[in-house]
Amino acid sequence: MSAIIKVDNLSKQYHEVKAVNDISFTVNTGDIYGFLGQNGAGKSTTIRMLLTLIAPTAGSIELFGKNLHANRKEVLQQIGAVIEKPDLYKYLTGYENLSLFARMSGVKVTQKKLNEQLEQVGLTERANSKVRTYSQGMKQRLGIAIALIHDPKLIILDEPTNGLDPQGIADIRNLILHLSRHQGKTILVSSHLLHEIELIANRMLIIDKGKKIMEGTVAELVDPARTMVHLEVTNPQQVMAWLQNSRWSTCLQEQNNTVILLQMNKQQVPELTADLVKAGASIMALQPQNSLESYFLSLTTDNRHVDTFTN
Amino acid sequence: MWTLLQIELFKIFKRPRTYIAFVAIAAIVVLIQLALYLDGKTYVNFMLQSIERFNVEGKMLNGYFVCYFILQTLLIHVPLLIALVGGDMIAGEANMGTLRLLISKPINRSTLLISKFLASTIYTLLLLVWMAFLSLLISLMVFGAGDLMVFQSQVIIQIPGSDVFWRYIAAFGFAAIAMTTVAALSFFLSLFAENSIGPIVAAMSIVIVCTILTTMDLPLFLSMKPYLFTSHMLGWKGFFDIKASANGSAELGSIQNLPGILKSALILVVHIIFFVGATVFVFRKKDVLS
Secondary structure: OOEEEEEEEEEEEEOOEEEEEEEEEEEEOOOEEEEEOOOOOOHHHHHHHHOOOOOOOEEEEEEOOEEOOOOHHHHHOOEEEEOOOOOOOOOOEHHHHHHHHHHHOOOOOOHHHHHHHHHHOOOHHHOOOEHHHOOHHHHHHHHHHHHHOOOOOEEEEEOOOOOOOHHHHHHHHHHHHHHHHHHOOEEEEEEOOHHHHHHHOOEEEEEEOOEEEEEEEHHHHOOHHHEEEEEEEOOHHHHHHHHHOOOOHHHEEEEEOOEEEEEEOHHHHHHHHHHHHHOOOOEEEEEEEOOHHHHHHHHOOOOOOHHHHOO | OHHHHHHHHHHHHHOOOHHHHHHHHHHHHHHHHHHHHHHHHHHHHHHHOOOOOOOOOOOOOOHHHHHHHHHHHHOOOHHHHHHHHHOOOOHHHHHHOHHHHHHOOOOOHHHHHHHHHHHHHHHHHHHHHHHHHHHHHHHHHHHOOOOEEEEEOOEEEEEOHHHOHHHHHHHHHHHHHHHHHHHHHHHHHHOOOOOOHHHHHHHHHHHHHHHHHHHOOOHHHHHHHHHOHHHOHHHHHHHHOOOEOOOOOEOOOOOOOHHHHHHHHHHHHHHHHHHHHHHHHHHHHOOOOO
């Protein structure tokens, strides 16, 4: 597979602050590449450098095998992007916004194509309404339509599910999967919602405080040996006492009211269940969480925003 | 470039706020015309009372006089209306968040800026055409034509009616350069803000401060005057300064100080080039963080 994005030793410094610190990564053709990090980790700064909005302090960016800054126009013609929230011209209609940005993308787009694009993102009925009357979800979908209108090979979506309701999030997720599977697009999607990335990405990069922490496939990064098990019982004091004196004592993480948290290899979960039943535990729920969320939290050094990651 | 210019004009003229300036000018011009129509003779007599033994033949309160009166009053305030659009060109996009979307498109940053500036210049020109239509053509229709009497300090200049119209065309042409200078200034200031209020207020503050410096005859300010663009913005009045022949009659088609007017126009053009050039230079290297 050929690399569509190749970033080497990229850095961006604002005075004393290193927003991005020596990051390197590669996105291959056909990837849905998850770009993960807390708010302020450096995701948006990196994406802005990929789109030439800001200039790197150091490092190089190659897109489609070409140096970005030497071939800016040619490279950007093949990229569609939604950068943070999709801010559009509120005094124009959805159709006018789409038409205007299509012309700026340097391709001739027919009225039919514009209507088809609006239909793809479910905005046909509101195409002639002013954008100021749109909900956040509709703006996000229009932003994606603008990113797709010139049929780019690479789509960059920066926090595409921000501010959306659950249905809106599901719609965006399905659209991303559709674009990848049926239209062969390469997609770079950043988010702090790890669950979303886990559901759609095949490869991912985790950054924290501007530094790369890990890059790899989702399967590689989810270690079954470190599965978190959420155990909910009606008699937590008795169960905790039993666990502390059992072979599972080393797995205990914490207790919060009726919920006990353990960490173990996923293959051990059936044994734990059997032991708990034998010990007379009144189990309400036992849920292994082999997700990136717990993995991400274990990797990043600053967990102050824990609520953000678990919503 | 042409596509971008079309897009920028489309955006300008789709915004309701664009029409505030057109409505404001129409309202002021019509009010002045109404006031002069109802009580213009009193005003003219008041102005003539200090001048003894001066006989005026023909109708002094004519369309040309009304237009001159309007221009003298209005052209000082039009820069505010120009700054409303000029100051919004970049800062407004940054405020809306659309600037980052524009920059991520395969468009050269310089081309984008120049098309934006050209669009704000076209808006400026249309505003002046609208002003010319209302203040000159409507005044001529309502008040009729005649000789133009221009009061300059203690002198009255009488320009024959047949020699006035072209002077107005030239004056509006000069005003277009002067107003484009204000557009360029507010456009430049627009680069440093993320909402349009700052550049609009800053542009107006600069125009006001420079105008005050221009009008003060203190030695320190006198040395600065030739370099201040505000010193040259009223150069349009020079087109109404007609030469007098040896017998005291007006020389048709003449201008007292044409080189002075051309020099003022050139200085304004240099200011425009400087402001636009500086905007392009800074913007090419600017990180778009909005």
